[in-house]
Amino acid sequence: MDITRYMPVLSWGRRYGRKELSADLIAAVIVTIMLIPQSLAYALLAGLPPEAGLYASIAPIVLYALFGTSKALAVGPVAVVSLLTASAVGQVAEQGTAGYAIAALTLAFLSGGFLLVMGVLRLGFLANFLSHPVIAGFITASGILIATSQFKHILGVSGHGDTLPEMLLSLATHLGDINWITLGLGGLSISFLFWVRKHFKPFLLKLGAPEKLADVLTKAGPVFAVIATTVAVWAFELQTQGVKIVGEVPQSLPPLTLPGFAPELLGALLLPAILISVIGFVESVSVAQTLAAKKRQRIDPDQELIGLGAANMGAAFTGGYPVTGGFARSVVNFDAGAETPAAGIYTAIGLAIAALALTPLVYYLPNATLAATIIVAVLSLVDLSILKTTWSYAHADFSAVAATILLTLGLGVEVGVAAGVIISVLLHLYKTSRPHVAEVGRVPGTEHFRNVLRHDVQTHPSLLTLRVDESLYFANARFLEDLVQNRVSERTDIKHVVLMFSAVNEVDYSALESLEAINFRLGEIGVGLHFSEVKGPVMDRLKRGHLLEQLNGKVFLSQNDAFRELTHD
Amino acid sequence: MDITRYMPVLSWGRRYGRKELSADLIAAVIVTIMLIPQSLAYALLAGLPPEAGLYASIAPIVLYALFGTSKALAVGPVAVVSLLTASAVGQVAEQGTAGYAIAALTLAFLSGGFLLVMGVLRLGFLANFLSHPVIAGFITASGILIATSQFKHILGVSGHGDTLPEMLLSLATHLGDINWITLGLGGLSISFLFWVRKHFKPFLLKLGAPEKLADVLTKAGPVFAVIATTVAVWAFELQTQGVKIVGEVPQSLPPLTLPGFAPELLGALLLPAILISVIGFVESVSVAQTLAAKKRQRIDPDQELIGLGAANMGAAFTGGYPVTGGFARSVVNFDAGAETPAAGIYTAIGLAIAALALTPLVYYLPNATLAATIIVAVLSLVDLSILKTTWSYAHADFSAVAATILLTLGLGVEVGVAAGVIISVLLHLYKTSRPHVAEVGRVPGTEHFRNVLRHDVQTHPSLLTLRVDESLYFANARFLEDLVQNRVSERTDIKHVVLMFSAVNEVDYSALESLEAINFRLGEIGVGLHFSEVKGPVMDRLKRGHLLEQLNGKVFLSQNDAFRELTHD
Incomplete structure (x- = not known):
């Protein structure tokens, strides 16, 4: 067994040199600065105390660095997984209680x-059943839900709800309680962050700053907002005016913690955990793959499961909550020049120092500022243009997107994504259950056979040739039975039916039985059943059944052979 | 609108003459004689009083004759649907109570x-998602369950259970209570019925009886068993010895009845009703299709839904229970020469006369005899050879059969069939999620391109040509991404990737995005992405997205064009 497959660190660690070290250190400093406010904010979104966000960024990063295959992926709390955590944990415990934190662990x-089990069994491909329209719809709807969920912090009111109508209703009933100072801080933060995102980099470039520095300072936008609002609260004692602040955050390295092992708790959280794993995995792999491709590197999705599984295990035992590879942080890490996963380890050290030494500095940080950073970050996830794009591409894909968005907003994240998957699968089965089947004839003077409806081709009244443009399996087997039956009962002069199998990649047992039934029924009325252009693997398969022995016709290598022999051409 | 589509009787009724009348009358007499014991027996299986079986054979037959499209299908109680009824109704009411009968209605x-809604919406194709292996496994397991469930009547003991282990355990604990006279009657009936099935026809032929008559008498075997055991009970007053008998059956035409409309009852029975409908529909359509094909007739699956829906509605309002087209009775009807659905109407008249006049005759009929007729009838459904056949054909199909059989026996009919469907769909998705992709090269001196692993072909180090043998959709989109990525990162001299699309029948939005991602990533490292042999409909679809505008390569009509241009051959 190749141990380096399961611990990629053994292969890149051996070649680690000074060049890699300096590149990784620089990337780590940049990412650390960006991650401090982000981690606090996502913990808030997950309904956990702020330090949980920091802890979830330390051990998981290190474990992923040891087991993961991506050189640039940065693992930690991300927006969508934090939302899913809040939704799942909120169903078994009250926010703010010890039970809530244990449920998150x-x-x-x-x-x-x-994730570990999936990785060991090499089941990473299962994530492929989340189609792109479902993922896109889910991410967009989650972005809307997350942003809406944060408005209570901007307004300084209480609010709750897992769905958009619940959240809006809850906000509406509390509009009388708005804390105007909080709203001022939150509103300014949002405006500032949007301004930074759009205009800060051109502004810095105009001032003559180098491109790289301008990039880094732009990404650090939230840090400026954090500093400014923290100082404002401290200077004017705004916490006495009802402005909610982060407050005391323990100065500590990540503690050793134990998740709960009560069977009811495990039972209640199993399905949400699977959902979180799959969504986190899909998000993470697509980020990792995009970044790896830029350097002609590759990632191994099954090993990624192990890396992410180890990271989540780390989170569970060090006071964190579910984590995955995040898009924004990974891109920053990549752009900052990270060469190896060691960059992640240095980031973890930076964050550990922050957890140990810097937490008193965020005592006066208003929750509204954290909410503002979340809102600005997640609104970039919202992309309603996917509705237009899929509509013009294919209505089936549009339906999957629209259903996922509506159900996620209306019924919550878990129902939304489950419904999306089911709808995608059903739409796919529906499409393949009514395959395109063309009656074909010979293009005069050639050996080509084309659709009789589109081309001027030679046919023969006693011969019916059907080209089936789909693999044959249970969902379309009876369709073909009906089709042949109908054609033959409409045209009583047919003596031979040829099924042209050039686009048939598979024939399952149901389809085999349908072909046997077609053969039997045609035999009863004296009509021959023939096949042409059957692919090698399909032919191998057919030879294992009895169809070919019972066939009241022949298998022709080419459609032209069939045409010539059956029409005596 | 063509009213004859919804009421086929209007088209065949107009041409009805003396010839059809006499053929239909003869068939009706034969079927009626066969149906009397069968209807009583299936009512017993469904846990209902015996007359429910007769009532379920009268109005439904007439309604199907008016709305159905098969000329030979005989509708009424059948074994599998009776079992499903017992299982579903047993969950909401106690056998023998008025609530039980109402729940069955x-x-x-x-x-x-x-069924009516499905028919009006033309959703008959949905039944295709029951794959043949699932149906075969389900029918076999149901046969075993039904036969086992009847042994309590043969032994004269009480017993219960919806699964094989429950039934066997329940029988085992009652072995001390066996009524030996009942067992004698039941055992003799079973032996006699098996003998009739195998040896009666050759025996009659040897006696010089005409073939047709021998057939009819063989099918009437249960009638002889019924008469003999009824007379035996009456003559020796065996009912006083603990032999359970049918007892009083009301002398009446089917009564007008009302189903229950309580929301909880409707809610509890909705899923079982859907399951019964789908299974009944599939069974019925395959019988109808087989019989129709023999006369080059056709049936319309969507109109069949309407016919069966009307029949079940009839059963609901006339004291019956769920019905469908039965295999045995339809074959007898067909073989006896039924020409039109009017044969069914005459059968209904025969059964109505029986219900009105003949029920006192079955007072002394022992339940054991009815159980014997059920056991002998359903054991012909049990076909374990499907396990061997599917094993040698394809392991995926074998898994579906085996899982359906085991789960139906072990967890009951509803779980079994639901699991079977889910497993079939997952296996199909799994297979298509890892499509066969061959790297191809040119067969020297031709324009053909074949798998480089199987053939001695021309390739070029800077060109990678992959032939994808499957439609591209969400479940295999990422597979292709990984594959291309891996090949390109292994062979750094590749400058062009050609995807040969001759077997690609569809590209959904997920696959489009994957192709865009492949194109983007290849573009970043200066590798061209090209397509060849793209089918018309797929090309039309691709033109609606942005892939072709962004493509860093070309679309070639033929693979040979691509090879020549990209290798400067």
Whole structure:
């Protein structure tokens, strides 16, 4: 067994030199600065104390660095997984209680276990059943839900709800309680962050700053907002005016924690954990793949499961909550020049120092500022143009997107994504259950056979040739039975039916039985059944059944052979 | 609108003459004689009083004759649907209570409503998602369950259970209570019926009876068993010895009844009703199709839904329970020469006379005899050879059969069939999620391109040509991404990738995005992405997206064009 497959660190660690070290250190400093406010904010979104966000960024990063295959992926709390955590944990415990934190650890534990099992069994391909329209719809709807969920912090009111109508209703009933100072801080932060995102880099470039520095300072936008609003609260004692602040955050390295092992808790969180794992995995792999491709590197999706599983296990035992590879942080890490996963380890050290030494500095940080950073970050996830794009491409894909968005907003994240998957699968089965079947004839003077409806071709009244443009399996087997039956009962002069199999990649047992039934029924009325252009693997398969022995016709290598022999041409 | 589409009787009724009348009358007499014991027996299986079986054979037959499209299908109680009824109704009411009978009517009502809705919406194709292996496994397991469930009547003990282990355990604990006279009657009936099935026809032929008569008498075997055991009970007053008998059956035409409309009852029975409808529909359509094909007739699956829906509605309002087209009775009807659905109407008249006049004759009929007729009838459904056949054909199909059989026996009919469908769909998705992709090269001196692993072909180090043998959709989109990525990162001298699309029948939005990602990533490292042999409909689809505008390569009509241009051959 090749141990380096399961611990990629053994292969890149051996070639680690000074050049890699300096590149990784620079990337780590940049990412650390960006991650401090982000981690606090996502913990808030997950309904956990702010330090949980920091802890979830330390051990998981290190474990992913040891087991993961991406050189640039940065693992930690991300927006969508934080939302899913809040939704799942909120169903078993009250926010702010010890049970809530334990449930979050348990969720990370289950999620990690599930990812590890999937990785060892090499089941990474299962994530492919989340179609792109479903993912796109889900991410967009989640962005809307997340942004809406944060408005209570901007307004300084209480609010709750897992769905858009619930959240809006809850906000509406509390509009009388708005804390105007909080709203001022939050509103300014949002405006500032949007301005930074759009205009800060051109502004810095105009000032003559180098491109790289301008990039880094732009990404650090939230840090300026954090500093400015923290200082404002401290200077004017705004916390006495009802402005909610982060407050005391323990000065500590990540603690050793135990998830809950009560069977009811595990049972209640298992399905959400699977959902979180799959969504986190899909998001992470697509980020990792995009970044790896830029350097002609590759990632191994099954090993990624192990890396992410280890990371979540780490989160479960060090006071964190479910984590995955995040898009924004990974791109920053990549752009900052990270060469190896060691950059992640240095980031973890930076964050550990922050957890140990810097937490008193965020005592006066208003929650509204964190909410503002979340809102600005997630609104970039919202992309309703996918509706237009899929509509013009294919209505089936549009339906999957629209259903996922509506159900996620209306019924919550879990129902939304489950419904999306089911709808995608059903639409796919529906499409392949009514395959395109063309009656074909010979293009005069050639050996080509084309659709009789589109081309002027030679046919013969006693011969019916059907080209089936789909693999044959249970969902379309009876369709073909009906079709042949109908054609033959409409045209009583047919003596031979040829099925042209050039686009048939598979014939399953149901389809085999349907072909046997077609053969039997045609035999009863004296009509021959023939095949042409059957692919090698399909022919191998057919030879294992009895169809070919019972066939009241022949198998022709080419459609032209069939045409010539059956029409005596 | 063509009213004859919805009421086929209007088209065949107009041409009805003396010849059809006499053929239909003869068939009706034969079927009626066969149906009397069968209807009583299936009612017993469904846990209902015996007359429910007769009633379920009268109005439904007439309604199907008016709305159905098969000329030979005989509709009424059948074994599998009776078992499903017992299982579903047993969950909401106690056998023998008025609530049980009402629940059975309600089940028929819901089933009829569901079938009608499906028919009007033309959703008959949905039944195709029951793959043949699942149906075969389900029918076999049901046969075993039904036969086992009847042994309590043969032994004269009480017993219960919806799964094989439950039934066997329940029988085992009652072995001390065996009524030996009942066992004698039941055992003799079973032996006699097996003998009739195998040896009666050759025996009659040897006696010089005409073939047709020998056939009819063989099918009437159960009638002889019924008469003999009824007379035996009456003559020796065996009912006083603990032999359970049918007892009083009301002398009446089918009564007008109302199903229950309580929301909880409707809610509890909805899923079972859908299951019964789908299974009944599939069974019925395959019988109807087989018989229609023999006369080069056709049936319309969507209109069949309407016919069966009307029949079930009829059962719901006339004291019956869910019905469908039965295999045995339809074959007898067909073989006896039925020409039109009017044969069914005459059968209904025969059964109505029986219900009105002949029920006192079955007072002394022992339940054991009815159980014997059920056991002998359903054991012909049990076909374990499907396990061997599917094993040698394809392991995926074998898995579906085996899982359906095991789960139906072990967890009951509803779980079994639901699991079977889910497993079939997952196996199909799994297979298509890892499509066969061959790297191809040119067969020297030709324009053909074949797998480089199987053939001695021309290739070029800077050109990678992949032939994808499957439609591209969400489940295999990422597979292709990984594959291209891996090949390109292994062979750094590749400058052009050609995807040969001759077997690609569809590209969904997920696959489009994957192709865009492949194109983008290849573009970043200066490798061209090209397509060849793209089918018309696929090309039309691709033109609606942005892939072709962004493509860093070309679309070639033929693979040979691509090879020549990209290798400067």
